[in-house]
Amino acid sequence: MSQIQQFLYPAVFVKGEDEVVATFPDLGITTDGSSVEEAFLFAKDYLRVYCTYALKYEIEINRPSFFEETLEKNNRDSVMLIDAIIFPEDLA
Numbered sequence: 904m905s906q907i908q909q910f911l912y913p914a915v916f917v918k919g920e921d922e923v924v925a926t927f928p929d930l931g932i933t934t935d936g937s938s939v940e941e942a943f944l945f946a947k948d949y950l951r952v953y954c955t956y957a958l959k960y961e962i963e964i965n966r967p968s969f970f971e972e973t974l975e976k977n978n979r980d981s982v983m984l985i986d987a988i989i990f991p992e993d994l995a
Contacts, residue, residue, distance in 0.1 A: 905991040910954045910964070913973035914946050916981040927985075928973060929965045943983065951987035959994050 916939060917924045925946035926933045934949045936942030957964045974982045 905994060907991070908954075908958070908989045910950065910967075910987045910989070911984055912950060912967045912986075913970050913982050914943075914950075914985045915973065915977045916942055916983065918981075928976075929967050939981070943985070947985050947987065950985055951989065954987045955989050955993050958989060 912927050912929055915926045915928060917926070918939070922935045922937060923939050923942040924933060924935045925942040927946070927950065930950075930953060932949060932953055934942065934945045936945050954964060956962070970982070970984055
């Protein structure tokens, strides 16, 4: 039986005129929303789906960068840590 797994990655949020783009630089995945709040929720859900898929199909997941490194590289944008919790039943 598997255990609960938690993933924690920094995400970069870039505000545009009509949207906010959220990117996980370590994973190469991006989503967006009409506000920071919506982009955050979509990013959180996308990270969960991405990690679930990778675990289920035994695809290697890149390790997360340190928050400070991501913040330094993206100092003009907002950087937030986002987590995903994967339950054993998610992998069934």
